[in-house]
Amino acid sequence: MNLNAKLTIMERMIDIYDQFLGEFDLACEKFxxxxxxxxxxxTTLEGYRILVHLEKTAATDYLQTIARQSHPDRFTPRVSINRLADICARDSDPPExxxxxxxxxxxxxxxxxxPLYPVRPFGCRCMVSVRNCGETGFADMDPFILTVNDVFLQHLEHIDAQGYTGNFADVMQFLDSDENRQNYAAGRLNAAPDGLVANQPVFVLMIPPEHRGRIQYLLTQIRSIQV
Ligand code: SF4
Ligand code: SF4
Structure with missing residues (x-):
């Protein structure tokens, strides 16, 4: 599948997700x-989408801001969500x-x-709460939304299975290199560099038994996407 087809599928998935989230009364608001x-x-696919947006809006200066302000103690995952699902399905221990x-x-x-709001990472889009986190100190999320978030994250990784997952700042810095960007667009990435982890297809979805029936309509919508 070429990169444009992957980007189109991702956009459609986001439309499906936004429609799903519209059913909930959330405390999330501007500012x-x-x-x-x-x-x-x-994922790298989400990073590529952000890059295209920055280029279209003549805002590539944000790449320097990201490089300058990326926190040294930022979270860098050791496995992708699909790898984690595999590890859990085998009753093994995921890395700490x-x-x-x-x-x-x-x-x-x-x-x-x-400043990236329309193209923000899915991890930002799916972070929601029924009560303001500033007042509670934590996000209060319906368990079904958590399950749906995992399923969408797994599918997003699946369509970018030749790419990488990483911290927002690390993915953007990786794609800031012309060579990396061209290799990614051509589907020519090698082993993941330090700070990023390899994506993989979905082998098992993380859906608890109590949500298996309720989530079917969303799975049907995701699987019906055609480009
Ligand atoms: S998840 Fe919490 S902090 Fe984020 S926008 Fe929603 S209420 Fe605010
Ligand atoms: S965390 Fe996500 S939504 Fe918040 S400013 Fe960064 S990219 Fe935007």
Whole structure:
């Protein structure tokens, strides 16, 4: 599948997800940014989408901002979500991950607003709460939304199975190189460099038994996407 087809599938998935989320009464609102931390992760496909947006809007300066302001203690995943699903399905122990709450705000957050909002990573889009996190200190999320988030994250990785997953800042810095970008667009990536992990297709979806029936209509919609 070529890169444009992958980008189109991702856009359709996001439309499906936004429609799903519209059914919930959420506290999330503009300028609420407690969840905008340096620990967001995403795939290379999502990073490429952001890059295209920055180029179209003549805002590639953000790449320097990201490089300059990426926090040294930002979260860097050791496995992708599909790899994690495999490990769990085999009853093995996933590697220990280190996530520091001290990593600070996202490098592009400015005046509590996201300059990438229309193309923000799915990890940002799916971070929602029924109560304001600033008041509670945590996100209060319906367990079904958590399941749906995992399923969408797994499918997003699946369509970018030849790419990588990593911290937002690391993926953007990787794609900031002309050579890396061209290799990615041509489907010529090799082993993941330091700080990024290889994506893989979905082999098993992380859906708890109590949500298997309820989620079927979303799976049907995702699987019906044609480009
Ligand atoms: S997840 Fe929490 S911090 Fe983020 S926008 Fe929603 S209420 Fe605000
Ligand atoms: S990319 Fe945007 S929405 Fe995501 S954490 Fe950064 S500022 Fe927040």
């Amino acid at each position: 609420c940014a407690h969840c905008c931390t340096a620990n967001v992760t995403m 991950e280190h996530l520091s709450p001290e990593a600070g705000p996202c490098p592009v957050l400015a005046d509590n607003a996201c």
